[in-house]
Every structure is written in structure tokens, then in C-alpha cells.
Amino acid sequence: MRRTPQEKKRLSYAKDRRNVYGENDKSSRKNIPRGRQRAHRANRRGADQALRAALGPADEAVADRAEQVVRTRRPAVFRKAPDAPLGEVVAGRLRRRVRLGMDQAERSEARVERVHRHWPTP
Known part of the structure; x- marks a missing residue:
């Protein structure tokens, strides 16, 4: 079964893990x-x-x-200790950029919202 790029991205945000330890x-x-x-x-x-x-x-x-x-x-x-899901890590990095003054809050929140759209949270 072939997956669309959108499905692949959604699965990647949910299933891929990143070491945050x-x-x-x-x-x-x-x-x-x-x-x-x-x-x-x-x-x-x-x-x-x-x-x-x-x-x-x-x-x-x-x-x-x-x-x-x-x-x-x-x-x-x-x-x-389990690694964190990729979607969580990406959203956290976007919020960190705002906190450090590297990005504007409105733009970053729009990006975080986009991540959450692609990432099905339980």
C-alpha cells in the first residue's frame, strides 16, 4: 500500500523518536x-x-x-528512558526559538499549529 506524503509526515511525527535526554x-x-x-x-x-x-x-x-x-x-x-516523539520535539524547538527571541511569536505559533495538524496527539 502506497502512502501519500501527508500520511508519511503524520506517521513520522507520531512514530519517529528523538533523544531529548x-x-x-x-x-x-x-x-x-x-x-x-x-x-x-x-x-x-x-x-x-x-x-x-x-x-x-x-x-x-x-x-x-x-x-x-x-x-x-x-x-x-x-x-x-524513552525518547520523545518527533512531533513533540519539533513543537518544543519552535517554542524555544520564540523564548530566545529568534522568531516572532505569531509565526512560530502558526508553525506549531501546523505541526499539531499533522501530528495526531492521543
């Missing part, structure tokens, strides 16, 4: 695994610190306390 979009390939590694490492270090307290002479109370700390400590979790 502030980092290079290509760096996510390395930063996502790094984030997971940091979370796992934090969990391992927390468990290690709790268990180090139980080192030394065998004391049942200290061992139970260390085990309880390891089990009850909430593990660190890595969460990915």
Missing part, C-alpha cells in the same frame, strides 16, 4: 549496558559490605543480621 543518540548502545552493569555492581557491593560485617569469629547474631540486611536491601535497578 541530552546525550548522543549513538552512545545509547554503550550507555544502556553500562547502566545495567552499574546497577549489578551496586548490588554486589551492597551484599559484600553486609557480609563483611559478619567476618571474624563465628557469631550467630551477627551472621543472622548480615543475612537479613542482604535479603531486605532493595536492589538497584536500571531503567531506560
Whole structure:
């Protein structure tokens, strides 16, 4: 099925995503695994610190306390942040231009309105 250019633009505004987190979009390939590694490492270090307290002479109370700390400590979790839809990003950039004095408010609002016409917001 062939799509018209207008349909393509509407779909692009809705489906295409842009990184607004502030980092290079290509760096996510390395930063996502790094984030997971940091979370796992934090969990391992927390468990290690709790268990180090139980080192030394065998004391049942200290061992139970260390085990309880390891089990009850909430593990660190890595969460990915979703990218923003292209329509949202374009509208935000147009508004930013007005705020910085780079564009006139009337012209920019007309452009934002045009973006919203092409971009079906839920």
C-alpha cells in the first residue's frame, strides 16, 4: 500500500523518536549496558559490605543480621528512558526559538499549529 506524503509526515511525527535526554543518540548502545552493569555492581557491593560485617569469629547474631540486611536491601535497578516523539520535539524547538527571541511569536505559533495538524496527539 502506497502512502501519500501527508500520511508519511503524520506517521513520522507520531512514530519517529528523538533523544531529548541530552546525550548522543549513538552512545545509547554503550550507555544502556553500562547502566545495567552499574546497577549489578551496586548490588554486589551492597551484599559484600553486609557480609563483611559478619567476618571474624563465628557469631550467630551477627551472621543472622548480615543475612537479613542482604535479603531486605532493595536492589538497584536500571531503567531506560524513552525518547520523545518527533512531533513533540519539533513543537518544543519552535517554542524555544520564540523564548530566545529568534522568531516572532505569531509565526512560530502558526508553525506549531501546523505541526499539531499533522501530528495526531492521543
